[in-house]
Amino acid sequence: MFQLIRTKRHRELALVALFLVPSLAIFTLYRIVPLFWNLGLSFTEWSPFKPAKFAGLYHYEEMLFYDDVFWTALWNTVVFMASAPIAIALALAVAMLVNGDIRGRNVYRAIVFLSYPLMTVAVGIIWRWLFDGKVGLINYVLRGLGLTEKGISFLDSFEWAMASVVVAAIWQVIGFFMIILLTGLQSIPRNLHEAAAIDGAGAWQRFRRVTLPLLRPSIFLCLVIGIINSFTSFDLIYVMTGGGPANATELLITYVYRAGFVKNQFDYAAALTVALFVFFLGLTWIANRASGGDAGAVETGE
Amino acid sequence: MGRHPTWPIHLALVAVSFVMLVPFYWVLKTSVTGENIFSYPPSVVPRDVNLFYYVDVWYYIPFVRFLFNSVAVSAIAVVSNVVFNALAAYALTRRFPGRKWVILLFLSCMMIPFQATIIPAYLITQKLGLLNTHLGLALPLCSTIVCIFVYKASFEAVPRSLIDAARIDGVPDWQIIFRIMLPLSKPAIATNVILSFIWSWNSFLWPLIVTRDKAMQTLPLGLSTFLSYLENTTGALYAFCVMVLVPGIVLFLLAQREFIQGLTSGATKG
Amino acid sequence: MRRWINRYSITFGLIGLAVLGWNLYVAAHRDGLLTGRVAAADGSAIAGATVKVRERTMVSSEPRAEAKTDAQGRFRVEGLDYHHLLVEVEAQGFKPLPRQSVRLWFRGQNRALEAPLTMERAG
Structure with missing residues (x-):
């Protein structure tokens, strides 16, 4: 009898474990195997047309010592990431505005959030055109204000291209940050503010001493999302600048794509991917430590 | 706590909403007129609204x-x-x-x-x-x-x-x-x-x-x-x-x- | 029954109906006919004028069909399976009429040009 229950229970558990199979298969196929394959690929000399050959650290040497574009892309990724605090500050301002007890706040929230779930490719095309040197809305405004005579080709200029892409990226993500921060704001107990006010703290004091510290987890969450975005924002760059002019907006991810799928250097692209991954892991680890584990492992993109 | 007037908040939020919505408006407007692409200065209000660009895209x-x-x-x-x-x-x-x-x-x-x-x-x-x-x-x-x-x-x-x-x-x-x-x-x-x-x-x-x-x-x-x-x-x-x-x-x-x-x-x- | 009426079913139902209605309308009106009248500046009909129809493609245009006007100056071109037409008219003793753009809502839409194509006498 006991035996029977045991085997039945085992059979059940085996069945339950079967439920894991589809998901595990997909993760194995598209996360785990690629990770190791990628590592292997980065140590070989490989192209779609030739048999593979062991190459040792050749690709890494080339990447670290001879490839300026890699360093540019790395730097640009950092710059892109550095825009997250700006986006968070703006989003925090908006979140505090819509947190109050005002009419139509749900409408405002929806308007600000609307840009986030939309297709980034379309967003990129819209912004590419707003920034256009001849027919872009932004240049119309600048000319109307008399700030420029001829119009600036933002996306073709070495100085402006990155800033322009960052503006578009902030515009898209700000609604999402706003919602996250809003959730954080709403979890702050009201009486804390009231107590601080009774103690004679001014608005700014209350913001610094009460709101900001209690918002820490939400802010860190936004930061982590910002870090992730800087590694995954392929669509926007591809559509708006294609990494140009002169690699001014090349991010690591766009460079990986270019090396692998435009130049067909899969092996070198694999080495770049390893660098991207290591850099990514390092940063998320730091962010995690800094937040005291509040932000956790987060994934928003695909 | 005293009651603050809410209009400054509304003003700020309208400005934010404006920035968030202008790109959409501009795209929509151009897709039904196509005009500000060729003319300067562009008009803010759409003129000669037609849907022929959509027909073009369709084909x-x-x-x-x-x-x-x-x-x-x-x-x-x-x-x-x-x-x-x-x-x-x-x-x-x-x-x-x-x-x-x-x-x-x-x-x-x-x-x-x-x-x-x-x-x-x-x-x-x-x-x-x-x-x-x-x-x-x-x-x-x-x-x-x-x-x-x-x-x-x-x-x-x-x-x-x-x-x-x-x-x-x-x-x-x-x-x-x-x-x-x-x-x-x-x-x-x-x-x-x-x-x-x-x-x-x-x-x-x-x-x-x-x-x-x-x-x-x-x-x-x-x-x-x-x-x-x-x-x-x-x-x-x-x-x-x-x-x-x-x-x-x-x-x-x-x-x-x-x-x-x-x-x-x-x-x-x- | 009640539980199937919500904003999703209403929205998608209306979209579906609109698509269906539009397709029915298209199916009933797509013979590719273009009709109209060619007249001189004083309003008198021009017989025997050549009406050439070109298709405006994405980058250029292609000649597609031709017709002659009858005694009342009327013409009728058939089988135009295009959505953007360019119409030009030539007639003996008149200045050739520059291309006029005729945009249609779908390929092969029947279209009757209300206003006569007015030509000016040469010389």
Whole structure:
């Protein structure tokens, strides 16, 4: 009898474990195997047309010592990431505005959030055109204000291209940050503010001493999302600048794509991917430590 | 606390909304007039409204085909996410040897961004013979870890007595999932649907790599190829933009609360 | 029944109905006919004028069909399976009429040009 229950229970558990199979298969196929394959690929000399050959650290040497574009892309990724605090500050301002007890706040929230779930490719095309040197809305405004005579080709200029892409990226993500921060704001107990006010703290004091510290987890969450975005924002760059002019907006991810799928250097692209991954892991680890584990492992993109 | 006037807040929020909405307005306006592309200064109010740019786009590109591809890929991704993730999450709520390891594995998989694996992922898809197919486009997105954990949290909130009672009655596990767990986890299902829909619908890098024929292009890919052979100055491009954005906007307006909840819990539950 | 009426079913139902209605309308009106009248500046009909129809494609235009006007100056071109037409008219003793753009809502839409194509006498 006991035996029977045991085997039945085992059979059940085996069945339950079967439920894991589809998901595990997909993760194995598209996360785990690629990770190791990628590592292997980065140590070989490989192209779609030739048999593979062991190459040792050749690709890494080339990447670290001879490839300026890699360093540019790395730097640009950092710059892109550095825009997250700006986006968070703006989003925090908006979140505090819509947190109050005002009419139509749900409408405002929806308007600000609307840009986030939309297709980034379309967003990129819209912004590419707003920034256009001849027919872009932004240049119309600048000319109307008399700030420029001829119009600036933002996306073709070495100085402006990155800033322009960052503006578009902030515009898209700000609604999402706003919602996250809003959730954080709403979890702050009201009486804390009231107590601080009774103690004679001014608005700014209350913001610094009460709101900001209690918002820490939400802010860190936004930061982590910002870090992730800087590694995954392929669509926007591809559509708006294609990494140009002169690699001014090349991010690591766009460079990986270019090396692998435009130049067909899969092996070198694999080495770049390893660098991207290591850099990514390092940063998320730091962010995690800094937040005291509040932000956790987060994934928003695909 | 004294009552503050609210108009400064409204003023600030109107300004913010203006900045957020102007790009949409400008695109919409140009797609129905095409005029500010050629004239300076552009008029703010649309003149000579017509929909002919939409007609042009309709015939320049196989829009229905792109739409069908996008819908097919998203449908595969959404359905398999809802089902596979529920199965996996249910398994994780049961005790079995090695459960801890599986959770650890999932958590570490979450640290691997898909973008960091595209090259071998491409080679694997090639080996599977799935390049240029709907299944190949959808497969990497068919199960997502965040969504599994969203389900898991929801399943764990279902009273244990309910499940135990069902089990004593001899209800098989898969029926427990579909008859008891899922009906009690509607918000988790909504989150799964929304997240997998957004990811598959907006996905661009993967289709860009995997797709070979024009006939297999999804909407974002079709849009970017359209961009590559048209000048920036064509009203048709913006008509296409609107056509691509409208389904997303309609869905967002219909299921606003679910969208916001889904995306936030996708970011925080991880 | 009640539970099937919600904002999703209403929205998608209306979209479906609109698509269906539009397709029915298109199916009933797509014979590719273009009709109209060619007249001189004083309003008198021009017989025997040549009406040439070109298709405006994305980058250029292609000649597609031709017709002659009858005694009342009327013409009728058939089988135009295009959505953007360019119409030009030539007639003995008149200045050739520059291309006029005729945009249609769908390929092969039947279209009757209300206003006569007015030509000026040469010389």
